[in-house]
């Protein structure tokens with residue numbers, strides 16, 4: 001059996017899924033992740049279940065991390081980046097360097113510690129580019145992000161929502177009574193040249209809003225939007241419930257001002273028939289969209305790729321190099337997984353690797369049926385936290 | 386080189402893409418279609434012939450028994466019954482577009498057409514007819530539209546506007562641009578002169594004259610202007626649904642569907658292309674709206690091959706029914722979420738279909754089902770093994786049963802992040818919360834636990850469909866029993882979690898321990914006499 005090696009850049013849900021799929025077909029994978037933590041963005045999201053799962057898909061990343069870290073055919077290089085990179089006649093040769101980029105917010109990477117020492121040089125037969133996206137930085141928008149403490153981004157809200165008890169106001173730790181979400185910040189924006197809908201943020205905002213409501217029903221939530229996008233398999237029902245639970249206003253506020261007590265005043269107009277309206281909120285969440293990840297142009301130059309006009313990568317950007325997940329443009333977790341498996345299939349075809357090799361591999365581990373006692377911390381008895 | 390045979394059910398671009406990929410992998414394919422099986426896009430084919438693909442035309446699947454590795458299929462055609470044995474099945478049927486005409490109270494007329502008719506006619510005025518001056522598109526005004534629909538409408542409008550000089554108006558509520566390139570397309574259409582009218586709470590009034598022609602009247606929200614349009618053509622949007630053939634196949638195959646009828650459960654654990662039945666895979670337009678045929682095909686082909694790799698694995702660890710104890714109540718047949726119990730005179734577990742969730746073993750009234758590592762003795766052993774003496778005497782002894790897909794990883798992450806509890810906390814990881822039988826819960830109390838936590842997945846997030854629900858019911862039953870024994874309330878708690886909720890998981894455990902500490906004086910009275918439990 002030919003011993004193929006593939007370099008996967010980025011260990012978000014896309015890179016993890018591609019790496020695991022390739023490994024299942026006997027390919028040796030070098031998975032390079034610039035952060036300490038594996039899982040990319042999805043590993044930082046909160047579960048948004050109300051009385052039931054709302055199918056956001058965020059928890060799937062836990063299994064993707066577990067699968068990749070337990071596969072001996074995958075070498076994980078966390079906190080690393082691809083250094084020199086060159087194409088030889090048949091293969092790719094590159095170095096893996098320390099990236100020095102820790103996880104945002106500190107914290108230890110799930111599955112980190114298993115990363116191989118960076119080899120000085122490595123080579124691969126093909127490359128999967130799964131560098132994902134960056135959340136848009138709203139500092140230049142007139143919403144005072146970074147200036148007013150109670151204006152936060154969706155991603156910042158996700159991290160806050162992971163804490164038991166739910167969302168708190170950054171300024172004073174109180175529970176916000178009136179929350180506004182502003183959709184499409186940095187997406188669908190011709191001035192910025194962002195001629196795309198980020199696709200995830202309507203779902204992320206409405207699901208988060210309903211999660212917040214389920215934790216604290218008295219919270220008043222307003223969502224400012226242009227168009228609400230469909231998401232999930234039962235959108236009609238979810239949307240109807242959202243219309244009951246939330247105030248959906250079809251307008252995008254022009255500006256935000258700080259008011260005494262930490263509040264944020266928003267000004268918006270619903271149309272010619274409506275006067276300009278002001279409303280004060282305890283917390284404003286900016287639904288910042290996706291942009292191509294920082295450094296993608298520089299990475300592309302090193303890999304010898306030309307990016308699409310949008311700044312994202314195309315599907316097969318160069319011979320032997322395949323793009324997967326949100327690095328190709330906005331897509332959801334589920335779509336990134338499917339896209340990554342498609343990329344893996346294209347890699348196998350490119351390598352001319354017989355697909356039926358999977359049958360000769362040791363079978364994928366089946367769910368354990370034994371029980372596992374989670375190792376206890378070094379607690380003294382009674383030291384219950 | 387391989388004896389695998391895969392049955393692909395369907396006859397669309399996606400089905401043929403799947404056949405193409407498997408053929409490349411030299412896997413035999415039987416492509417079965419209700420109509421005349423043939424590649425709908427012969428020009429797009431990579432090869433002129435598919436040496437490994439065999440077609441069955443005009444057949445309907447009437448039954449599918451067996452398991453991953455060997456399914457016995459029965460097809461019926463007009464004059465024959467055809468039997469096939471295959472290793473795996475891929476359901477790749479088509480979707481259907483149903484015009485939303487009825488939603489708009491529009492009677493059929495020449496000036497009112499569903500979108501598909503316009504597209505099928507090449508998106509131009511019919512030859513010989515008077516040229517169109519104005520065309521109005523109705524998009525998602527009664528039901529929520531989809532990006533595929535919005536994309537088709539915008540492309541059609543753009544073409545009519547650019548190539549035929551037709552003034553196009555798109556009337557929509559939410560414009561669905563959450564698809565590749567659709568926001569850019571909407572801007573291109575606007576720049577070309579297509580007018581978009583968006584409605585929020587109101588909608589246009591559609592008036593149909595006796596000759597069938599329609600007028601559209603509305604007040605434009607942003608400008609407040611009133612419009613009355615008398616278009617040459619009204620194009621009505623459509624609802625994308627799985628075809629009846631797909632729905633019927635899902636029934637025959639015994640796989641779950643979503644609320645809209647698409648042939649995959651609304652459960653994230655089935656993503657991207659899995660079903661509740663191992664070896665039965667779903668892909669393409671009947672799985673979900675707007676699926677990319679090539680991506681779906683890759684996923685289906687990989688899933689099939691990975692699944693078959695697992696099928697050849699050791700299946701001796703699957704659940705087993707001890708026929709001597711079985712009273713054929715068929716509870717196991719009903720509760721197995723994976724269709725892994727078959728009735729062949731008596732119930733039998735299909736080992737390659739069994740996921741070892743443990744649900745049947747916990748539900749069997751006769752304890753006739755054995756699963757290695759998940760026997761009653763295993764539970765008792767784990768409960769006993771975790772029982773640690775508490776010298777200080779104030780840490781309650783807690784048994785926490787945690788689902789391996791949600792609570793267990795969440796708690797593990799919490800521990801990694803620095804949470805710790807007294808050694809009297811005994812965390813037992815189970816493959817599914819549905820594997821915990823009521824007597825196991827009670828046995829934890831018998832073994833001097835002060836409290837028992839059952840931590841399952843959120844509703845609708847259970848890999849084993851209803852394992853969490855069964856766990857909840859059993860917890861309530863056991864709690865009622867404990868109450869009758871005078872153990873007092875609060876000692877048995879059921880909660881749901883997701884794997885990405887470490888902080889929440891830690892908080893639940895900590896809060897539960899604290900509650901138990903308050904209940905301390907009653908602690909040992911929770912022990913109930915042996916005989917009541919058996």
Ligand SMILES: Cc1cc2nc3c(=O)[nH]c(=O)nc-3n(C[C@H](O)[C@H](O)[C@H](O)COP(=O)(O)OP(=O)(O)OC[C@H]3O[C@@H](n4cnc5c(N)ncnc54)[C@H](O)[C@@H]3O)c2cc1C
Pocket residue numbers: 009010011012013014015032033034035038039040041042045056057058080081082130131132133134135154155158200203204293295299324325326327331332333334336
């Ligand atoms: C706030 C928010 C909420 C969301 N909510 C949802 C939701 O509810 N449901 C849903 O389906 N989707 C949601 N999304 C979208 C979701 O995040 C993406 O679909 C998903 O993360 C895409 O996965 P990915 O692997 O392609 O990219 P990423 O998650 O961005 O992962 C890319 C990885 O590559 C690494 N990387 C980048 N460049 C390099 C480099 N040069 N070298 C090495 N490594 C590199 C990054 O560090 C990262 O770990 C949300 C997004 C945001 C911002």
Ligand code: SF4
Pocket residue numbers: 046047048049052053054055056057058059060653843846882883885
């Ligand atoms: S809401 Fe999202 S994170 Fe929570 S269980 Fe459902 S899919 Fe998982």
Ligand code: SF4
Pocket residue numbers: 183184185187188196197198199200201202203226227228229287289563
């Ligand atoms: S998903 Fe919603 S919020 Fe996000 S860019 Fe699209 S329309 Fe705007």
Ligand code: SF4
Pocket residue numbers: 706710711712713714715716717718732748749750751752753754
């Ligand atoms: S549940 Fe138990 S007793 Fe009933 S049929 Fe199944 S194995 Fe037999």
Ligand code: SF4
Pocket residue numbers: 704720721722723724725726734738739740741742743744745746756
């Ligand atoms: S263990 Fe689960 S999958 Fe296996 S037969 Fe029993 S209920 Fe079905």
